[in-house]
Amino acid sequence: MPRVPGRQFLNIPGPTNIPDRILQAMHRPALDFMTPEFWEIQVECRDNLKKVMKTENEVMVFASSGHGSWEAAMTNTCSPGDTILMCETGRFSESWAEMCRAFGLNIETLENDWDRAIDPTRVEDRLRADTKGVIKAVAVVHNETSTGMTHDVAGVGAAIRAAGHPALLMVDTISSLASMDFRMDEWGVDVAVAGSQKGLMLPVGLGISAASDKAFEATKTATLPRKYYDWNEIKTGDHGRMRFAGTAPGHLFFAMREGLRMLLDEGLDAVFARHQRLAEATRQAVRAWGRGNGPTLFGKDEAALSNSVTAVTMPDGFDANAFRGRLLSESNVALGGGLSRLSGTVFRIGHLGDLNEPMMLGCLATVEMHLKRQGIPHGVGGTDAAMAYLAEN
Ligand code: PLP
DSSP: OOHHHHHOEEEEESSSSHHHHHHHOOOOOOTTSSSSSHHHHHHHHHHHHHHHHHSSSSEEEEOHHHHHHHHHHHHHHTTTTTTEEEEEHHHHHHHHHHHHTTTTOOEEEOOOOSSOOOOOOHHHHHHHOOOOOOEEEEEEEETTTTTEEOOHHHHHHHHHHTTTTTOOOEEOTTTBBTTTTOOTTTTSSEEEEESSSSSTOSSEEEEEEEEEEHHHHHHTOOOOOOTTTTTTHHOTTTSSOOOOSSSSOHHHHHHHHHHHHHHHHHHHHHHHHHHHHHHHHHHHHHHHHHHHOEEEEEEGGGGOSSEEEEEEOOTOOEEEEEEEEHHHHOEEEEEOOOOGGGTEEEEEEESSSSOOOHHHHHHHHHHEEEEEEEEOOOOHHHHHHHHHHHHHH
């Protein structure tokens, strides 16, 4: 594949663009991770992560991708045969469920169409019917990256409380954290799972977990085998800092310190508003394309359309992967593909992390140019609609 000059437009929903400030923060020698100099960095990171997750709970960091923090959530709180009520949201609820099954957990799926937001009242009804208290945890993916739908975690938390059920609430915030509001404590979340390579703008390699007192209580009776991911081995000790099951991922901490400072300097509300504007501009473009029998928004619940990723359905008879392939090879714009049952019919535009208006408009204009170049039916004026929205809002 011949090189396309210029920078790549990385519009996949993670990993996201790493700002120069963060790259430069990593451009330094390694540090002994058993020294006060490193401890100071990790304490700052932990405390700022708490601000981003809106929690006073324990926050723990592993050298892993998000999968590690999924695994930690289950092995620290569950025993073989425990039942997890998994809210069906898309490929990531499916693959979290696959991991649970691999650990001998019983998955009960709360079925839901992938293009719709989950309905918390159905969680409440199911929990009320569970009079024997069999359900150990309710698991929800806050932002389903495969479908571009955001799910109502606050509503699920309220449903658990309304049902008076003891289930833990476990939430995957991997593609929502630091792109849209997530309030661990206020929403009653017991276990939050995050990763470094999306809204936090860092390289992949950190699995982040936060756990409530109730979740820590569950570790006392949970019998699933765990060692590397044992929360009790790494949680903040009497010395006031986290521990690591192995060598601390020092450079990722240098990066995280800088990234969290950038987010907090911008202000979380401003970060969320920036994501909302770029997401809405993207949706305006897709709606315009769809008016000419072209690509349409995959999600059907307007209010639940994600501010970090937009899933787009190709018109019948046109292959989303072929479309993306040419976009990348000819124009160096990387879009996400459809996952699992959406492969070939859906492409995804990531708009999270370190992104601004010209980057977003560059992506949308190039997508629109390729709709024309590749002979895909579409309504004209998508990029104009995005520009008009950004100009006026
Ligand atoms: N959950 C969600 C919502 C995701 O988007 C992803 C990755 O894209 C994962 C889990 C898995 O995370 P990782 O790839 O970091 O292991």
